[in-house]
Amino acid sequence: MKQPNSIIFNKSFKCIIADDSQFARMNIGKIVSSIGGQVTGEAKNGIEAIELYFRIKPDILLLDITMPELDGIETLKIIMDKDNTAKIIVISSLGHKKMMLNAISLGAKHFITKPYNSEQVSLVIKSVLENGADQ
Amino acid sequence: MRYEYIEPFMKSTIEVISKTIQSEISKGDIVLIEHNEINDDVAIVIKIAGDSEGGIILTMDTVTAIKISNRILKENFEMLTPLCLDSLAEIANTITGNAISLINDMGYDIRTNPPLILVKDNGVKNIFNVEIFCVPIFTRDGDITMNIALRTN
Numbered sequence: 001m002k003q004p005n006s007i008i009f010n011k012s013f014k015c016i017i018a019d020d021s022q023f024a025r026m027n028i029g030k031i032v033s034s035i036g037g038q039v040t041g042e043a044k045n046g047i048e049a050i051e052l053y054f055r056i057k058p059d060i061l062l063l064d065i066t067m068p069e070l071d072g073i074e075t076l077k078i079i080m081d082k083d084n085t086a087k088i089i090v091i092s093s094l095g096h097k098k099m100m101l102n103a104i105s106l107g108a109k110h111f112i113t114k115p116y117n118s119e120q121v122s123l124v125i126k127s128v129l130e131n132g133a134d135q
Numbered sequence: 136m137r138y139e140y141i142e143p144f145m146k147s148t149i150e151v152i153s154k155t156i157q158s159e160i161s162k163g164d165i166v167l168i169e170h171n172e173i174n175d176d177v178a179i180v181i182k183i184a185g186d187s188e189g190g191i192i193l194t195m196d197t198v199t200a201i202k203i204s205n206r207i208l209k210e211n212f213e214m215l216t217p218l219c220l221d222s223l224a225e226i227a228n229t230i231t232g233n234a235i236s237l238i239n240d241m242g243y244d245i246r247t248n249p250p251l252i253l254v255k256d257n258g259v260k261n262i263f264n265v266e267i268f269c270v271p272i273f274t275r276d277g278d279i280t281m282n283i284a285l286r287t288n
Contacts, residue, residue, distance in 0.1 A: 020249050021221055021224060021225045021228065022217070022218060022221045023207075023208070023218060023221045023222040023224075023225045024225050026218075066228065066232065066247055066248070066249055067249060068249050092232060093228055093229040093230075093231065093232025093233055093236075094232040094235060094236055094247070095232070095233065095236045096235070096236035096237075096239040096240045097240055098239065099236070099239070113232075113233070113236070114229045114232065114233075115151055115154050115155060115229055
């Protein structure tokens, strides 16, 4: 997966991907790698995501909403309660206004709806890593 | 079932599948079935709860499932692997999520669950005990059916 040079980071960053779909994790992982990031952890549910987040302390967490055990919204709440500097981007097939506003009000830096294109995801990751806020 | 629930699912099915497999697709006439058997090899089931209950079942034969998953994964599998099935589940999940978002933006409150994958050996059945609206989708890799089984609470 080739990205325009303007999106590639000079400095590597650590990323955790939380999604119950192996296919989704693989796809997002390719995007992260293509812009110079390193996938340092993968979670299949919210419980794994929280455990990995506080163990690895990644630069960014890419979080799905519909997951077994603990969904993305609850996961977001728990992580933000303990670390309000967390940089979390929600990537979900659910994109209704109420859900998006809820995620953003809980502290998500951005909300991407599936299906996405890789350039869109790359640009959002870059924006959140550089500016730390929703653009 | 409210028709306003059907339309978002049809729209989302067409949009997501055509974008995912990157080719034009078309849909056939909607058929209403009441029996309990779905005659296909592979089924992805997603349960729905809230203002409407039931779910959707995305079904196809094995050959179509292999072709479509190979196209998505850019692979050349000769049989259905767990990753193939997972890629199909992700399509069903995206269709459902997008459709539910359209419905919820109309003021309803519907929630979705993670997908369940069934293959013929395990029995592909209508587990929702409610009439099904079947939407046939024709792709260059074979036919898919989106079965919408929802009752209004």
